[in-house]
Amino acid sequence: MKKLILSISILASMFTACTSSDDPIIPVFPPALGSGEITGNATANKTYVKGNYTLNGTVKIKSGITLTFDAGSTITADVTNGVDALVIENGGKLVMNGTAAEPIVMTHATKVPGSWGGIIMYGNAPIVGAASVASASAEDGLTNEAGTAYLYGGTNATHNGGTLRYVRVEYAGKKITDGTSEMNGFSFYSVGSGTVLENLVSYKGADDGFEFYGGTVSASNLISYGNFDDSFDWQDGWRGANNSNWYAYQTGTANFGMEVESKSVDNAFWPVVTNITLKRASGTLTENASVEYDAIQFKKQGNGYFSNILISGYTDTNATAVRIQDAATNTGQVSGSKIKLTNVKIDGTTTQFAGVTGVTPVFPVDFYTLSTTATGATITPGAWAVVDGVNLLQ
Template sequence: MKTLKTLLLTACAISIISCSSDDENREIIAPEEPTGEITGSELTGEITEDSKLLASIEYTITGSLTVKEGATLTIEAGTVIKARSGRTDIFLAVERGAKLIAKGTAASPIIFTSDATTPKEGDWGGIVLAGKAPTNEGTDVQSEVAGLLYGGTVSDDDSGELSYIIAEYTGAKIGGEQEFNGISFFGVGNGTIVNNIVVNNGNDDGIEFFGGTVNVTNVFCSNIADDMFDWTGGYSGTITNAFGVRNDGFDVASEDPRGIEGDSNGNDVTATPISMPTLNNVTILNLNPGVALKAGAEIRRGTVAAINNVLFATYGSASFDNRVDTADGNGNGTVTFTEAYAQGTVGEDNVGGDINGEFSVIVDGITVSADNTVSAKAGVGADLSAFDWASPSFVVIQ
């Protein structure tokens, strides 16, 4: 039996050194082995040459920060980067042809958070990466946030590495309409390494894929106002060991929050490549009786998905409206389940496109004790022990 504490992840209480930096203070280094550093603690503007952020310096993003094509930004394990709260232009973007090497460790994760005294969802934008992998929107498409071009024909395109990353209080709105996700992958290729990722307290989606082929392992989305895991535009990667939870007390929600939302192309469901992702070992959990998830998974608009070993669960009086929904006015979806489990009030399926596979009703896939400790049955859905590194308030008990 695996158990874990579902207390909210909290921002680290770390002071900010209020000195500034600019391009002329950046030490230029060789692309093949970045060893230089950005001088100062304020980050804004364009990074045009290989640069490094050090764990010994406490950084603040004070404006849009973009890694330009041909440059690599390396971030040391244990680095904390705070974002100036209350503005819509605070984000980290990585252009097509640039790289982000952010390799934390279990003992020293890299944390992106808000600088607010009382942080909340939507305090800043998020992390945006663009690549050259295929999308059914074209080969030179502009991202809906950060204004990056993405798309191409390079399935194994390499945008760097993200390992042991926590991104929290993301999802700032742009002009009152478009919103940042916690982490957005626009046409990112499978040469990019992504594993051990946490997105917490997000005002839009947790993680979203816009086309591309990137694979992700061990991803946890906690307290997400809209969709925990989202894809569109011909995404065809593999997501392995994914856990999404809405905690009791997290009441911020869009009109239709879901565990999983999968689209291919709402304008043309035949556009290629079709979104055809594979998801392995997934748990979608609602613990909040006041906010129902619209669906455990909404697979629509031409998507053809395979989801293996999945648990859709609620606890107490929390609920889903639908367990699975494949019907949509802009095109139905198709999903095939193997080893599928349902627990609690997860609703009925809304069938438009095919839903293949049978769900087993389970009563002990998830249990919750009075102190908010979640127990997950071994082998059912996500392995929660993969996330025991995430925070002192997020603890797995073997």
């Protein structure tokens, strides 16, 4: 009995010594366990444990199938001939629940912009295509098993394509076989409001960082960094109503901070985005080296309500904070009270706005307001927003 009491006493003192330390608790993450190649069509549900995987070719998640990736996983595309992309077909689901400390990273072995196709999701939420059609052929150049272009559009406003949290896509924007169409970092075709998009990074792609083709999905805490075309782009009457904290940094090669259009179709709905930062590094040129570039450009009846906006670095002679590109958009959307920009702070010498040649846009009262205190996006940094030691939010 004395030996038992002594043993218990020793164990208790050891436990007390371990728990009474003032040293901070440093989290220890389990090592990567999974590995292997991801290729072909996904026709059965599967979970990829934390690990390092290779993406080979265009991987399609078929309708009714869910692919899940654990936090901390890295998926590296490395096909040198053909197209690498992760495609979620309408009815399929992609679940990527990374964390701030352990994001899920999709990258390319070469680290060259435009090396692969990124994440492409299709749904059947409402769109307004050209001539007011309710469906359209996708622009990414991919085809289904029948060899025809994917269609997008429908009536399912709550379509659910899965969950993307703390996901970073690097070096996407590949040109496809026709030599002109390009994929984006993230492409959302008629994706519905049941889909979760939070804390996503599109890094150094050769086309847009994020593009929405109609649909009702909303997204928060987005970072578009170093993408060649537009940081954020949408068309087809996208109407996500709960978007917040969008941050763009354009450097090297870039076009617009936000390109807003709606296939030349006037409509009675619009997206809503709060807390936006659009920054452009000195010396950044457009893809065709032109001097016309804008923080926000509205065209083809594009619209939306935007608030708490910080714009910086759009300073060349033909650059502007807000451009209304055509007469129809000026008449239908500006005068029609369908474009609203409030609490806008413009740093430096950026021109306030420009419009159709010879016409200065006249916004209805309180639909365009300036501010000296706008903060723009407020996003919590972490490993998810750090690439090669660089904090993308600084």
